[in-house]
Amino acid sequence: MSQASSAVHSQHARTQPSEGAHAPGACGGHGTCGGKGECGGSGTCNKHEDGQSHHVDHAQPAAQSGACATSGCCGGMKEMRDDRSPTAAIKQGTVLGDMLRAVNEDATAEQLAQLPILHLVMRYRKGIEKLDQRVFELTEEQIDMAFLPEANVGRWPVRVLLGHLADAEVAAVHRMRRIVGEDGPVVNNWDEDAFVDANLYNNGPKAYAEDAQGDNARVMQALGGSMAVIHTLRQWCGQWLLTLPESAWARTMMHPARGAVSLKDYVALNTWHLEHHGRFLTQKLDRMGIPHAMPEQTSGGCCGGGCKG
16 A cells, blocks of 8 residues: 555545544545545545545544434434524524514513514514414313313303404504504593304304215314414514504504503504413313324434434
8 A cells, every 4th residue: 555545645644524424325526425434434535635634624523422322314413403403593692583573482571572573573473373373182072161260261262262363453552553653642442251152253153074084174264264364463563563664663553441552562462462362272172182283203303213313
């Protein structure tokens, strides 16, 4: 073996990570092996320039992770991806972490009003993501189930709760646009209980479907419209809010109970309102014993199914 060839082999040997981190193969030297050393460290891959630079760049992160039990496209680099995960970003206090915290952590209306405008609008636009999707697993009798005060989950049936949230969105979007379009508009209060008493949500006595398929169709009809209204208005209005100059957020309306309310304070209040009822919705479903969805078990995928986080 020539002296130059011996040197290349020596370089590969020095940059090989611990046993088991790399699988032999033929990566072709183009970097897609993910640092697994698929050329086998033989120095014959030809495209690693000096026969070692590719491994210097990639082998060490792969060796450090020790997290992948099987090979896969992660190539032992899951640890690096974990550092960029939402959880890690929040813990590290990065700009992304601050945004994720603002969008996801529980907060009062007053705390939401202190968020940067962009973060507040992002949280507002999440809309129905804050509502428990288990509602679509209920029967029609379950969505009509009212609760006694001592249950501490709110009195309204699920049907009424979601109908109320849809009505609240219609009212809120109109108020927001009036704040921007008019000078100090005076808005009216609305009697939410009157809507319930007038059976606007079809919450009165009724005959239920006799089969499961018919029952499910009636549930979708009862709840789907409310969810669609909430989602559509939040996306439409949220996009509009992002176009407003900063000065518009200080404009106010006159509320009969709250007095002068700025646009920013009102967006915060409306954002909190849905989340507040969303917590009651989840409590109702838990009280009914509706099971939570099990997380999906992954096999294969980007980490080959073998990453132990």
